[in-house]
Amino acid sequence: MTFNEWILKARERAASDLHLESETPPVVRIRGELLAIGEAISAVDVVQMGKELLGIEGWSRFIAGGSADLSKAVDGTQCRINVFKTLRGVGIAVRLLTASAISLRACNLHPDLARLMEAHNGLIIVSGPTGCGKSTTLAALIEEVNASRARNIITLESPLEYIFSNRLSFIRQREIPTHSPSFEQAIVDALRENPDLLVVSEMRTPEVMRLTLNAAETGHLVLATMHSATCAEALSRICMSFAPEIQGSILAQLADCIVGVVCQRLEFLGDYDLRVPKCEVLKTSSATKGTIRSGQFGQITSVLQTGAEEGMWSFDRYERWMTQKKDWVIPEQTGHRYGHYGTASRTGAHHE
Numbered sequence: 001m002t003f004n005e006w007i008l009k010a011r012e013r014a015a016s017d018l019h020l021e022s023e024t025p026p027v028v029r030i031r032g033e034l035l036a037i038g039e040a041i042s043a044v045d046v047v048q049m050g051k052e053l054l055g056i057e058g059w060s061r062f063i064a065g066g067s068a069d070l071s072k073a074v075d076g077t078q079c080r081i082n083v084f085k086t087l088r089g090v091g092i093a094v095r096l097l098t099a100s101a102i103s104l105r106a107c108n109l110h111p112d113l114a115r116l117m118e119a120h121n122g123l124i125i126v127s128g129p130t131g132c133g134k135s136t137t138l139a140a141l142i143e144e145v146n147a148s149r150a151r152n153i154i155t156l157e158s159p160l161e162y163i164f165s166n167r168l169s170f171i172r173q174r175e176i177p178t179h180s181p182s183f184e185q186a187i188v189d190a191l192r193e194n195p196d197l198l199v200v201s202e203m204r205t206p207e208v209m210r211l212t213l214n215a216a217e218t219g220h221l222v223l224a225t226m227h228s229a230t231c232a233e234a235l236s237r238i239c240m241s242f243a244p245e246i247q248g249s250i251l252a253q254l255a256d257c258i259v260g261v262v263c264q265r266l267e268f269l270g271d272y273d274l275r276v277p278k279c280e281v282l283k284t285s286s287a288t289k290g291t292i293r294s295g296q297f298g299q300i301t302s303v304l305q306t307g308a309e310e311g312m313w314s315f316d317r318y319e320r321w322m323t324q325k326k327d328w329v330i331p332e333q334t335g336h337r338y339g340h341y342g343t344a345s346r347t348g349a350h351h352e
Helices: 003-012 043-065 111-118 134-148 183-190 206-217 231-240 244-257 286-294 297-306 315-324 337-342
Strands: 017-021 024-030 033-036 067-074 077-086 089-096 122-128 152-157 170-175 197-200 221-227 258-269 274-283
Touching: 003 017, 003 024, 003 043, 003 067, 003 077, 003 089, 017 043, 043 067, 043 077, 043 089, 111 134, 111 258, 111 274, 122 134, 122 206, 122 231, 122 244, 134 152, 134 197, 134 221, 134 258, 152 183, 183 197, 183 206, 197 206, 206 221, 206 244, 221 231, 231 244, 231 258, 231 274, 231 297, 244 258, 244 286, 258 286, 258 315, 274 297, 274 315, 286 297
Parallel strands: 122 221, 122 258, 152 170, 152 197, 197 221
Antiparallel strands: 017 024, 017 089, 024 033, 067 077, 077 089, 258 274
């Protein structure tokens, strides 16, 4: 089977991920569980897939570096692909996404999250562990703006995941390193391009964090993602990424520009055979600013618990909302990433 055929096979089973490796059966992830779906693929076939995906120049860079990222649309399914070297030869990891517009409601997120995007400047962080759907939530927030306001939106991604169409907003998507050599350079360039909303797909290095904070502080609304288990951990990680002697100024800068932090994890709803995001939402307030400025991140839990009137959500309070909610959106097929996690029963795949 060709690479495209394996993608179609994974999509038919409502899989969120596909893993191909030399001399190993293909594996898909359905509702969070791994499942082998065929016979072992030969090393020759996997190498051929890699070469076709990367092209001649990309394959040469892969041989030198041992890993390569790209995005590709297969019959309407947007795929985030990583080609890498393994003990057995070559491996290919694929995250199946979607090229269609999504919304907070379609992602089964609380509608209050839309209020974050009403800000004209500052920093919004979407955080959570790997595979929890941060990119999907990021895309849904972008679409909230795209559907309601005329804004100049610039996204910086590595690689491109969701492909947006201009609705009310004008969206320009840039892939790192295809369209710019680094996130650092891309952020500097973007600030010269008159953005209303700047999207940084992941803050990984201190320099990217510094430039992102500067952008948020100078009149731009910035939306960024990072890995963390809680809102407090996300803020702490930013601070601790810098040298001790400048952490005080970073805390002050962060306190002044923060609009909100969303931390999410996926939770399975057995009654609906659906996996949905459960969130913790920190919003700006005098208590939030004071806690960040003092570096007392352990107090963020208390701020969340007492900040309901200001639109904040602790995980516990959000879970109570989930318990009361009955109108969950269940994707008809693969839908968005949360749908990938939750609709396995429609193909019977989770019974295998």
